[in-house]
Amino acid sequence: MWRPSSAGSTPPSVCSPPGEFIGLSEETGDIEAIGCWVLETAVRQLARWRATMEHCKSLWVAVNLSLYQLPNPHSLAAIRRILSDPAVQSENVVLEVTESALAADVDGGIASLNSLKVLGVRLAVDDFGTGFSSLSTLASLPVDILKIDRAFVSGHASGPRSVPVLDAILVLADKLSLAVIAEGIEQREQLDLLRRLGCSTGQGYFLARPASAPVIEALMAAGGLLDVTEQAGLKPL
DSSP, rough: OOOOOOTTTOOEEEEEOHHHHHHHHHHHHTTTHHHHHHHHHHHHHHHHHHHGGGTTTTTOOOEEOOOTTTTTTHHHHHHHHHHTTOOOOOGGGEEEHHHHHSSOOHHHHHHHHHHHHHTTTEEEEETSSSOOOHHHHHSSSSSEEEEGGGTTGGGGGGGGTHHHHHHHHHHHHTTOEEEEEEEEOOHHHHHHHHHHTTTTOOOOOTTOOOOOHHHHHHHHHHHHHHHHHHHOOOOOO
């Protein structure tokens, strides 16, 4: 519930983890078609849920864009076509880009993001803290959300030095009027720490694991995912 993500191509198997095909798809150029298929499938599924499930009116979906999609005019045109569909409520769509996707051509990346922003979507910087992390560039990006990389939340990085970093990111985001999502929440202790620091939105296996649309729909119908959200003390954007 917290993190869901071509024409003429066959989508990857639902059983294939992204790490098994994304790299190869980027090398072959298939990632453009796959990325458009994922976006179109996700926004159509969102529209169905919002139309048929009364308690899901505030539901939103986030979809990752590959670093190969952002500078590609054909990909951007396809994305604009998908989001311009009257059935799509673009204000409920978040497009995520990594810092590395912007690093090669910052000015071009900003121009691409601005062309998407006018469609009414929200934009997120994914894996924040692991790329170039230029504060001067961040201030000029037309983004709405920072996603704190899991390295600062999970595993050995949850030590004493990570706490000031997490706190600094949250303060920075607040000063820039940006929402924050913490990635990689796998333990209750990590969730409690983030809540103490003032981070109210997150994703990770502790909250919910990846699942197919029918499984998610059944959980939402039963109120299962809503219960998890309430018990964790998190909230939607």
